[in-house]
Amino acid sequence: MMNPNKQQRRNLYFFFVFVFYVFILCARFQTSEATKDSSAQVKLQNRRLSSTVVFPVSGNVYPLGYYYVLLNIGNPPKLFDLDIDTGSDLTWVQCDAPCNGCTKPRAKQYKPNHNTLPCSHILCSGLDLPQDRPCADPEDQCDYEIGYSDHASSIGALVTDEVPLKLANGSIMNLRLTFGCGYDQQNPGPHPPPPTAGILGLGRGKVGLSTQLKSLGITKNVIVHCLSHTGKGFLSIGDELVPSSGVTWTSLATNSPSKNYMAGPAELLFNDKTTGVKGINVVFDSGSSYTYFNAEAYQAILDLIRKDLNGKPLTDTKDDKSLPVCWKGKKPLKSLDEVKKYFKTITLRFGNQKNGQLFQVPPESYLIITEKGRVCLGILNGTEIGLEGYNIIGDISFQGIMVIYDNEKQRIGWISSDCDKLPNVNHDYGGDLSEEAYPIGFGLIKELFSGSDSSKNKNLVSDGEL
Structure with missing residues (x-):
């Protein structure tokens, strides 16, 4: 028969051994879970950084004359219909500053809120567009003046605001992006002005939407558009929709x-x-x-x-x-x-x-x-x-x-x-869009042609402060 004291010591020994093994197993489990979580975070981060923004596209060549996307801007967000344009850099929307030559009612114009960009900002100097005047004070607002080859033009100031974008991986990011607040639009041609709220600039400059998303580490600087004969299509920024072969x-x-x-x-x-x-x-x-x-x-x-x-x-x-x-x-x-x-x-x-x-x-x-x-x-x-x-x-x-x-x-x-098929993205985008037809415009900025300089047109608007 075993000594009771000896039995107690033996039981105590097994208890400590049991506790020790439980501790080791817990530590391993936590380490494994931590490693798994860390790996998941890295994978999620990598997925985010290489993700793609996808927009449904609507429109046609005739009689409407353009293809457009819908973009939410601001907080609370307001929906704007923008003509997609790979021929110019600057994205701009009609701006209640107040606005001259705007086609949208004031309720559907963008309202600035002390969010102009200073003219010393790198995106202001990167516009590569004729400016009304030099940057006399670094804290002055960044004014822009852009003319297009169909003689249309927009004058305004650069602003920054929240733009919620839904990525192809399902996540939604609230980004602060830079765009133009256009408070003077001119359309001297024989045709009526377009009914869209502005232009989605997809050109190669620093202020282009794709370049901004690239600089923020959100997407690759790759733009894809697919326009159908039936008035549909899609636009994406990022490289996930690029086919691996056949291009x-x-x-x-x-x-x-x-x-x-x-x-x-x-x-x-x-x-x-x-x-x-x-x-x-x-x-x-x-x-x-x-x-x-x-x-x-x-x-x-x-x-x-x-x-x-x-x-x-x-x-x-x-x-x-x-x-x-x-x-x-x-x-x-x-x-x-x-x-x-x-x-x-x-x-x-x-x-x-x-x-x-x-x-x-x-x-x-x-x-x-x-x-x-x-x-x-x-x-x-x-x-x-x-x-x-x-x-x-x-x-x-x-x-x-x-x-x-x-x-x-x-x-x-x-x-x-x-x-006609939108690639794997939910596109429940509402909004009251005008289907009023308007004739043809050009996305290319006017300065390319005939040595023209949109800054020579000094009579469009007096200096504006937002």
Whole structure:
């Protein structure tokens, strides 16, 4: 029989051993959980830093003339419809400061609240736009004046405010972003001003939305848009929607005098045959509704199309003033499917002849069926409207393809895509949007053309203080 004292010591020993093992197991479990949590945080952080912002897109080339997204700004947030524009950097909204030339009622204008950016800020100096006056006092507000190639303009001040953005991974981030508060809009052209609240600037400069998100560590500096023929599409900032294969890539021109997306030189082909027009530099501009060629390229394409239509049941007509070159059939046309077989594909070949990158524009991406039932050419003569030697690929030729502006690798790409489908994102965006049609504008800033300088227009507005 065991001694009771000895038995107690033995029980006490086993108790301490048990406690020790429990302690070790708990420590290991906590370490494992801590490691797991830390790993999860790292993965979440990495996912956030490489995530993508996705916007549903609405609009059309004709008769609306633009594609737009909805963006919430402020706290509490207010919804603004903005024309997507890869041809300019600055995002701006109509601003109740008060506002001259605004199309939105005051209730739908942006209201500043002592949140202007000082003119000493790096984003102010990075505008690369003509300024009304130099920065006399570093604490003065940062004024901007931007003119577009269709003679429209906006004057205002840079502000910062909260912009809630939903990422593709499901998280919502309240970011402070910089944009323009436009208190004087001018639209001296023959057409009425656009009904949108402003412009979503996606150009390559420091103040561009994609560049700002990159500098905040939110996304990669990659822009993707996909515009459909049926008035839908999507826009994304970040690289998660870029296909891993099948994309045709060409380099961005590094010697471009602007922050636009220019590629080239390219050769112009019609029906896979050379037109003899070479050395074309092309700007990819989602702010332009139509495609514009210089005089030589435009005339070559127009002559070939007219020659190709000989003997076909289409005749020239001048009774539609919205587009300069149109044809009519025996009866009013309802769809491009009725006539696209009479037209050929136009191609821009970048690079060399054997291994060039082909940007193909089928008939449905350069033709318009108007309300009068005419088929019209959606490629226009840019020289006639002051674009000089510039060539622009606009929304009409982007339909049905995904266009990728890769600022990380200084290249631009494209691939055929179903742009009617929004990629894996909830898009419950409400809002009362005007569907009033307005004619065509250009996203390219005016300073590119004819040596024009929007700062020469001093009569637009007196100095404003927000």
